[in-house]
Amino acid sequence: MKDLSGWGRYPRLSGPLDAALSADAAARATAQLPGLIARGLGRSYGDAAVGRDSTLDLTGLNRMQSFDPETGILAAEAGVSLADIIATFLPRGYFPCAVPGTRFVTVGGMIASDVHGKNQHVDGTFGDHVAWLMLALPDERVTRCSRDENPELFAATVGGMGLTGTILSAGIRLKRVETGWIRQITHPARNLTEAVALLRQSGTATYTVAWIDVLARGDALGRSLVLEGEHATAEQVRWGDLRFPPARNGRLGIPTDMPGWMLNATTARLFNEVYYRLGARKADRAILVPWDAYFFPLDGVAHWNRIYGRRGFVQHQCVIPEPKAEAVISEILDRISGRGAGSFLAVLKRLAAGSGLMSFPMEGLTLALDMPVSADLMPLLREIDALVVEAGGRIYLAKDATQSPETFLAGYPQLDRFRQLRDEIGVSSRIASKLSDRLGI
Known part of the structure; x- marks a missing residue:
């Protein structure tokens, strides 16, 4: 038996873990092992990559x-x-x-x-x-x-x-x-309304994302840094810089679980204040950012999930369809800031409709939050989920660790066809994860 969990380390589960080193071995395991789910590097946040009865490690299929x-x-x-x-x-x-x-x-x-x-x-x-x-x-x-x-x-x-x-x-x-650099422009937004307007105006930019200070209140509720990015051309890269910079590996790391008292509303508010001010200094001027720092900023900190302590954390990501998106996200942020539920990572993005039967995206705005597990977190998440359902939104399954079957059913209207297809191909009783059991998929 192995201890298994997602990147959020909540919930903590255990079960048998088998490994396949070839496609043939993986196919045999799929036919032989009951209640199976495949697992890669374990970066889904909740219980999606833990099998109901068996988990199959596919990292050996690495060719x-x-x-x-x-x-x-x-x-x-x-x-x-x-x-x-x-x-x-x-x-x-x-x-x-x-x-x-x-x-x-x-x-x-x-x-x-x-x-x-x-x-x-x-x-x-x-x-x-x-x-x-x-x-x-x-x-x-x-x-x-x-x-x-x-x-x-x-x-x-x-x-x-x-x-x-x-x-x-x-x-x-x-x-x-042409290069491994991103030409980034930062636009400070004093509140959520400005942030949403900037995201909508930046529709022609290839990459757009907003970092949100979730603890800001009053007129500053939802204050943000909106980042636009484009792949830099060879002509835009400074002389002497590597055209394709390598990834940063092992520069920083969290050696052990951080004490729970270190992550609280006060430290989160201080971090958010400093981060916002530093970002605002770069306002409206283009800078070149290496690809890994732009797309994967947290990868530069090994085991960063230990920041949230032994109890772990929940990443909650929802999408709210237009035209209700701004009002509902404002209400979510107001409830979080009112309770002092600090989040060091809060991201807002625009989405278009997805193409998969069970794909998460829909046209609207998506809000992703990292919150440490605590006694009062689950009631707050239930409140947030109720707002999402009422607005016609849904929760991202790759980030989910807590939503109810009712919340899931309300958000994924093609679930019945997905279940029917699973029956037709004979996987309903054989392919199953802790997530699918929890949600009744």
Whole structure:
């Protein structure tokens, strides 16, 4: 038995962990092990990558198989990490079309979660750039899925949280870039209304995201730093700088769990104040930021999840459809700041509709919050979830650790078809995670 959890380290679970070192071994395990879910690098936050009865580690499927420089299609096994893809192909002038907030995720995990980045409103989710995938089913079949072959199964697997079978490999599209730098412009926003207006005005920018001070109150509720970014051209890179800077590895780290008393409303408020003021100093002028600092700022701090202490933390990410988004997010922030529920990481982004059967994005605004586990957190999250449901929004499954089956059902109207498809391909009783059990998928 192994101790298993997501990156938030809540809930803490245990169970058998098997490993597959080849696609054939993964396919056999899918046919033989009961209550199975595949697991990559464990960066989903809650219980999505812990099997009901069995968990299969796919990080041994770590081979890149082929690359077509004309189409940008990389064929890779499901356990290949985003970090390795970038390290291999960025120096050649290629970058993934969509990336999440960490590079320590696998191809299979990115497809299963249908991850999105700061450019989702322009370029879609990771799944929009998957050309095909190979899926192992419990009846020993290995099926090729794409938008032309088994299209409904393909749509259910993209964003399906691993619940349609075990992804063995995939063809993913990379895009050409001239450098490894991002040309970033920071726009301070005095409150949520200004932040939302800036996000809407920046619709032509490839990358946009807002950091929010969740503890600001009154007229400053929702004060933010809105960051716009574009891949820098070769001409924009300063003389003497590396055109493709390497990743920062191991510069900082959290060696042990931080004491719970260190993370409180006072320290969070101080951090937010300093962060906002430093960001505001860069207002409205373009600066060059290395790719890893721009896309994956927390990757520079090893084991940063230990900041939240032994009890762990919950990342809560919801999306609120227009036109209710600003009002509902304002209410969420007001309740959080009123209770002093500090969050060092709060992010607001625009989203467009997703394409997968169970994909998270819809047209509107998404708010992501990191909050330490405490006695009064769960009642607050229930209040927030009620606001999300009332507005017609939903919770991101890759971040979820706490939502109820009722909240989930209200947010995912295609759940019945997803369940029916699972029945049709014979995975309902064989492919299951702690998340799917909790939510009744």
